[in-house]
Amino acid sequence: MKVWIDQDLCTGDGLCEEIAPAVFTLLDDGLAYVKEGAEIKSNPGGSDGMANVPAELEDAVTEASEECPGECIFIEKD
Numbered sequence: 832m833k834v835w836i837d838q839d840l841c842t843g844d845g846l847c848e849e850i851a852p853a854v855f856t857l858l859d860d861g862l863a864y865v866k867e868g869a870e871i872k873s874n875p876g877g878s879d880g881m882a883n884v885p886a887e888l889e890d891a892v893t894e895a896s897e898e899c900p901g902e903c904i905f906i907e908k909d
Contacts, residue, residue: 840903851891
């Protein structure tokens, strides 16, 4: 599974970071970004903005996507 965020839709609510802090983070611009390990995918657009999701976090990432008020979290299944 891979995940990415459309920052144009992000409301900066932070629910994603609360639900799956290992995959999502809010930066100083008030928007959420995905991360893969220590690498924050802060270059929106294209495959550079996508993060691989560890299998044990897939349920949390799916929940974050469903709970997101901005509907800005997109999941791509392998």
